[in-house]
Amino acid sequence: MAEKKKLGAYICKGCGIGDRLDIAQLKKTATREGKFAFAKDHDFLCNSDGVKMIQADIDAGEVDHIMIAACSRRAKTDAFRFDNVAMSRANLREGVIWVRPDTEEAEETTQEMADDYIRMACAEVKFMNPPSPSGEQGRVDHVLIVGGGFTGLTAAVEIAKAGYKATIVEQTGNLGGIARQLYKRIPTKAPYIDPQDTGIDALIKQVEENDNITVHLNSTVTKTSGAPGRFSVDISQESGSTKTENFGSIIQASGFKLYDANKLPEFSYGKSPDVVDQLGLEALAKAANGGAIKRPSDGKEVESVIFVQCAGQRSEKEGHLNYCSGHCCMTSIKQAMYFKDTNPDIDTMVVYSELRTPGAGGEDIYRSGQQKGVTFTKGIVSEVTPNGGNLKVKFKDLILDEEVESEADLVVLATGMEPKSGVNIDAIIVEEEEDESEENSKTIPIVPAESVLNLDYRQGPDLPQLVSGFTDSHFICFPYETRRTGIYAAGPVRRPMDMKQASEDATGAALKAIQALENAALGRAAHPRAGDLSFPRFRKEGCTQCKRCTVECPFGAINEDEDGYPVFNEARCRRCGTCMGACPVRVISFENYSVDTIGQAIKAVDIPDEFDEKPRILVLACENDAYPALDMAGMNRIEYSAYVRIAPVRCLGSVSMSWVTDALNNGYDGIILMGCQKGEDYQCHFVKGSEMAHTRMSKVDDTLTQLQLETERVETHEIAISDIQRVPEIINNMAATIEKIGMSPLKF
Amino acid sequence: MSSNTIKYRNSFLREVEANVEEGEWVRMCMQCGVCSGSCPLGPHWEHPPQELFMMIRAGKREEVLSSSSMWMCTSCYNCIVRCPRELPITHIMHGLAHYAHKLGLAPKNQPTKKFAQLFWDNLSKKGRVNELKLGLSLYFMNGFGEGIKTALKMKDIGLGMYKAKRMNPFEIFGGHGCKDKKGLQAILKKAREIEDAKADQYPKV
Incomplete structure (x- = not known):
């Protein structure tokens, strides 16, 4: 040995x-x-x-x-x-x-x-x-940015400033994206009083003049393969020519499209040209260029305008967006200022149900709008109808609690953002499964979408989506991190946001992209096991080609070769060990973490005789949240049972069932698995690990019954890092349970 | 649920801004309701302050000005202290009450309004409050019989105050005043003229 x-x-x-x-x-x-x-x-x-x-x-x-x-x-x-x-x-x-x-x-x-x-x-x-190097490391100081809008341009400039090269692939013939359509942007600097210049032209100029930034217009990414440090990407021109280039990492800044207001017939969008969406108003303001804004129907100068907030969003109705797009309240305030700044006598009313102005300047922007005389009415608009030359707006005033009507020359609908995230790879998987069992007929409608990245990955051509089509892995804990290592999402494709947040996003993603290519060059893991030099290896002779590792890898790090054997891409791997926990024949291991390292540690514990009255409880604790919570319990001097033996694991997803069965066979009296919160609001650092562990452990009762043991002897818990009081309680409860049901008979 | 046709235009808001003391603050209300929640008399108001502000923005001129709400304010200043937007709510309430009274729209038998009028009449005559007269006029505010009854009930307190030299019965004959009564009257007259000129731009009823 x-x-x-x-x-x-x-x-x-x-x-x-x-x-x-x-x-x-x-x-x-x-x-x-x-x-x-x-x-x-x-x-x-x-x-x-x-x-x-x-x-x-x-x-x-x-x-x-x-x-x-x-x-x-x-x-x-x-x-x-x-x-x-x-x-x-x-x-x-x-x-x-x-x-x-x-x-x-x-x-x-x-x-x-x-x-x-x-x-x-x-x-x-x-x-x-x-740890020994795999020889797979590569170094390419070049970041690919998909999307030439405000976010992509900002990221490119940041990358170039940091001394790396950037290439922008833009689908249309122009840089600047939606920011170019805006008349002005929400103020970003104190005192946050007036709308400010978008600055997009200067940004485009900066990009075009920078020698470290290459721009491909009218182009798309038609194939992406490889891993961080050695991505190989086909960039295809509209004309048909294709060029293959290598990149160290990728930023997806494919942006958003505005929700189609035609889906809101109650607001007469499309029926009256005087009902516009927010981009429609930007076009009118751009045409007026500081002069009086004229309404589209007859060119009359607008004297009264009503802004309808949350049009088709924050609503559970069929076809509506169920989320808040975050920027629209401030955008409407900014647009109301377009009117008030040219003529304070114009009546501008914002009808909102909750006014949300996130960010440092948000409250000041709201206040400035009020100061300028924009009226804010808490209410819900039910209908907009053409009425003679004007528009009649029906709404419920929520403060005065009555149904009212008002007239306006122009109505602006604050519709939401929809991410341009390409193909929903999870929807495809559901469809495949359905062919096998038709009972679970909960279909996710597959909207035909063109892929953004065309990933040559076994798991699908685009980034996995977190919620409502946004490509992220966790909005709060790991921004920009997607479930494809070395590919970072930035801007409104990640979550709804305004330009200010998009520029912060671009900067953050740029730094992440640089970090990823640097780590890849050294053979080190990316977040959250940053710096880990080990990587998974497998014993080919023992592999049964069951594909469980390739399917269950949360990061799509594993491909399959022609014979169905796994192909590990070291730089894509986050070292969670989910593949190791999944492998039924236990052939996957890391240099510093394997079925043996933990398995032998479990076996090394001295198990006292049944009559010593000293039970042994094994805790397999996730090193991300549960283990720190246990440490903090110690720091707070919270006592717990002396019969417990804690083994930290990388993720509950890496737990091999053999550890549990071996521990039971060795005479442990109880086993507790502590992982992170699973499900929709998961806190698992490796996304699916905790969930898969729970699924696998749901079958442990069979094992217990086979061994003629009580099912209470094995428990699985979801632990947050703040559960400092709870973890000792769980341990002590298990000790009490064992006292009640008695010692394990399997002690030798 | 009545569907009325308020225009939600800003004409009444502009009127309030021009005529009501501190009225230019009304637009800054963000409808959080802290003022209404802080008011010790809150449950007794027809419309709490934040609702009044919304009604002003919704153009409900008559409903606002004929409301008894702002007359309920006891000037405890809780709302001013707590308003996150720092609106001088107490002052606005008094401003609204004053403006409504001047237009003749204030509710007729509002006791606070009556007292305010008595106080003002008493004070503006000589520039000093005549407490004896103010007290008596309060006793007789609701008729002669009621006045006698109240006076008899209060006679022991009155005698006590007289003995302790806290009340001078001779104040009933004119009483004391400020140095330049004529000057004071002139100032008040001028102020009234300015206010009326402003208010003339808007309908009387």
């Missing part, structure tokens, strides 16, 4: 560990049971002297596999960072002394806890290897 591995243990005595635990005993456990060549202790391992001690051993070639028993693996990561060695950590501080009372009667069980963590860490590192 580990003949050539040079094993060394280092035990810290700082932070009270030395006072509370028998260090000599711990060293004995590492050397005798762990079969480590040596075990050293230090008064303060994370100080420069302690670190120097370890580094000196590594430099002298005495050790290449180290076990550090000190604080949590989440603490002191800067101090305990050693290159070219495999390392495991035993958590004696947050995991042992901080969660146990400092009393004489607790001493024995606390020491047992520490000994077990030493055994687990020793076993874990024995089955690790120092």
Whole structure:
């Protein structure tokens, strides 16, 4: 097994560990049971002297596999960072002394806890290897930007400023996108009083003059293959010529289209030319260019205008958008100012149900609108009808609680944004499944859409969509990150937004894209295991070509070769280990994380005899939220059962069912799996991991019944990082359950 | 549910802005309702302040000016303190009441209105409040019999105040005033003229 591995243990005595635990005993456990060549202790391992001690051993070639028993693996990561060695950590501080009372009667069980963590860490590192490069790394300092609108242009400029190259692929014959159609934009600078120049012409000029930015107009991306650091992209001209280029990473800034107001017959859009959408009003304002805005029907100067907010959006009605587009309230205020700034006598009324003005300047913009005399009426418009030369607007005033009517020369509908995100790859999958079982006939209508990226991925040609067609993976936690590594979404294709937010988005995505290509060049993982040098490998002889790994990979990192074997794309991989948890024959592993590293750690725990009355509870805790919550419980000195043994996992999705069955067979009395929130509002850092683990674990009852064990012995929980009080409760509840149902009979 | 044909034009809002004390603030209301929620007399108002502001914007001239609402204000200043938009709501309420009264639209038997008139008449004559006369005129505000009854009920307090030299019965004959009564009258007359000139641009009823 580990003949050539040079094993060394280092035990810290700082932070009270030395006072509370028998260090000599711990060293004995590492050397005798762990079969480590040596075990050293230090008064303060994370100080420069302690670190120097370890580094000196590594430099002298005495050790290449180290076990550090000190604080949590989440603490002191800067101090305990050693290159070219495999390392495991035993958590004696947050995991042992901080969660146990400092009393004489607790001493024995606390020491047992520490000994077990030493055994687990020793076993874990024995089955690790120092990371070795795959040879797959590539470096291309060139970012592809799909979409030449405001977001794409901003991203290109930011990338060029940072010293990298950018190429913009724009479908139409002009740069500037929708921003070019605007008369002015929402104010972005204090005091946020007047609409300001869009600045789009200057931005286009900046792009055109920059030598590091290449622009392809009338072009589309017809094929994207490869991985971060080595994307190969076909850029096809309208004329038919195609050019293949290599890129390090990709930003998708394909933008949005305005919701089709023709779908709102109650507002007479299309019936009267005096009912316009927000872009329609921009065109009128552009034509007036600072003069009086004239209505389209007869060219009369507009004297009264009504803005209808939330037209066809924030509504659950069939065919409406169920979300808020975020910018429309401020856009309407800005447009009302177009009128008020030319003539304060023009009546401008905004009918809103909730006025939403996000961003630093939002409230000031609203106030400025009021100051200029724009009237704001809380109400819901039900109908707009042509009435002689004017328009009659029927609405319910929600403050005065009455149905009223008003007349206006012009009506502006604030319709929403629809993302141009290409093909909905999930809809296609649903259709395929339906052919097999027609009972689940909940169809997702497949709207014919042209692909934006034409990805040559097994999982489909475009980015997976999060909600309502927007391509993101999590709006709050991981903006720009899509579920395709190295491809970042920015601007309104990601979520509805205004220009100010789009420019921030473009900058953020540009930095992410640069980070991705730099990481790819070094063979390091992208967010959230940033910097991880390991990557999945598989034993081909054992593979049954079941394709579960390729299907379940949340990031589409795995392709299939002609024979159906998985092809891992290292730079696309986020190192979550979902493939490892999925693999029924356990042939997938990482250098520093495998079925063996955790499996052996679980087996290393000393299981006392059934009559010792000392049960053992195994916790498999997700390292992203559950493990930090457990650490914080320790920091808060919240005590929990001394019978628990916690093993951090990368994601619940990586949990192999064999760990659970082996643990039960080895005599563990209870098992708790702690993952992130799943479902629609998921918080899983790897999107689907927690959900898949829950699905897999729903079948664990069969295993328990086969072993003639009570089903209460295995639990799966969704944990948030803030559940500091809850995690100890869950552990203690399991301890109480075991006390009730009795010890596992499977102890040998 | 009656479907009326309010125009939601800004003509009444402009009238209020021009004539009502602090009226130019009405447009800044954002309808949060904090004023209505903070008012200790809130439940007794026909229309709470924020609703009045909306009615002004909706052009409901008569309903606003003939409302008893703004006469309910006790000047506790809770609304001013709490308004997130810093509207001088108390002042606007008084301004609206004053404007409604001047146009003759205020409700006829509103007690606050009656008292305000008595107070003003008492004060504007000599530039100083004559407390004895003000008290008596309040006793007799609702008729002679009611006045006698109230006076008898209050006689012990009156005697006590007299003994403690807190009340001078001779004030009933004219009483004291400010130095330049004529000057004061002239100032008030001029102010009235300015206000009337402004109000003349708008319909009387």
